Amino acid sequence: MVDCLSEKEFQLFKHFVKNHIGVSLDRTKKAFLQQKLASRLNTLGLESYSEYYFYLLRDKEGEWELRQLINTITVDQSAFFRHPKQFELLANVILPQVAIQKNTTKKLRIWSAGCAIGQEAYSVAMVVNEMFKEVHTWDIRILASDINTYALKFAYKSLYPKKSIQQVPIEYLNRYFRRATGKNSGFFHVMEALKKRLLFRRLNFVNFDFPFRSPVDIIFCRNVMIYFDIEVKKRLVDNFFRLLERDGFLCLGTSESLIGIDDRFALMGHFMYQKKG
Ligand SMILES: C[S@@+](CC[C@H](N)C(=O)[O-])C[C@H]1O[C@@H](n2cnc3c(N)ncnc32)[C@H](O)[C@@H]1O
Known part of the structure; x- marks a missing residue:
């Protein structure tokens, strides 16, 4: 003892x-x-x-x-479509705007920063896929990163118990998940077609090499900054500012804010910000 x-x-x-x-x-x-x-x-x-x-x-x-x-x-708790209003804003406001802004390059880059066991990145991927499903000419990548290697392995495996997929809208469930069988019965797999949009990386916010060459359009960094003190938050948000596209978007958790951290972003609502041009 x-x-x-x-x-x-x-x-x-x-x-x-x-x-x-x-x-x-x-x-x-x-x-x-x-x-x-x-x-x-x-x-x-x-x-x-x-x-x-x-x-x-x-x-x-x-x-x-x-x-x-x-x-x-590290606390790797998460959920599919956590804070649903943010996914509504993503589908109805942010993605339509980005689709216009990026219509020439047709390149879309999204980062689920602190993705834990993957539900956030897959939720984003489903919404993006719905919007861009007819548009095969778009080059779309979603980076899912975390420091926790157990969480990342889980995310990559993408095998979720029935209980955890209850927040997934039924039409998405039918389209993007398949029932696992054998020893995994009772679990659901994310379909490969969706999974292939994602790139998994172990990144530490304190010191990281960013894998995308082009700027990021949207960053989800939710329920991560609550664990950091003000200095670390400032450094992280400064990195986000640098990596984001002009007019790019940053989405935080519902108990997080940029007040006193960075004033180069405008609040859109529901803890979602847009980089000031
Ligand atoms: C509570 S989860 C948030 C999951 C998801 N973003 C959500 O909102 O549902 C916080 C995640 O931040 C990750 N994290 C903590 N410190 C980190 C660091 N220095 N670098 C990268 N990820 C970190 C943890 O491993 C954990 O998976």
Whole structure:
């Protein structure tokens, strides 16, 4: 049985996590962190949190343990069509506008930044597919990125339990999912035709190489910035501003805002912003 996480140990991990992934762990997260660390200690057969801390520091090259820690402490909760009003705005206002703006290049780039286990990226892909399904001449790519490799693997596998697809409109369910069989019965697969629009990447917001060559038209970064302090938020939004197309769109979670972070975006409503031209 491992002791409680001491204040000194909490501070060490707090700084370690902040430096590596930007996530701020305040006092209220101490019990959560202790529980998550205890499970790693248990797996590795280590006896104290300090021992684990030095184990992490020694593991610089492979970063295997760092990834395990990140996978353990990041919150990858998500849902299909989470915040439905934003998907209405995407379908009725944003995509029609982008379709006009990009009518010459016919290139559309969307980024689900912090996609967790994939529902956000697939929800966006369904809406985009509906709008562009007759238009085969368009080059459309959706980047789905996260730092959590378990979450990304899950997203890539795209096998979801019945309960989790209840928010998917029935016509989309019929068109974009198929019932899994055998040992996966009770689960639903995303159809390959939809999946092929997506590009999965492990990206850390603290330090990343962006894989698209052309600017992004729409970024979804929802329920991610709540974990960051103001400095990290400012840096991240500055990167979004740089990577976005002129007049590009940024969609945040419903408890997030750009107030006090960046004034180069105009609020459209429903926590969706447009870059000022
Ligand atoms: C609560 S989920 C949000 C999922 C989805 N965007 C939604 O709103 O339903 C937050 C995600 O942010 C990711 N995340 C946290 N810190 C990150 C970082 N530094 N770089 C990239 N992703 C990060 C987590 O791994 C997690 O999957």
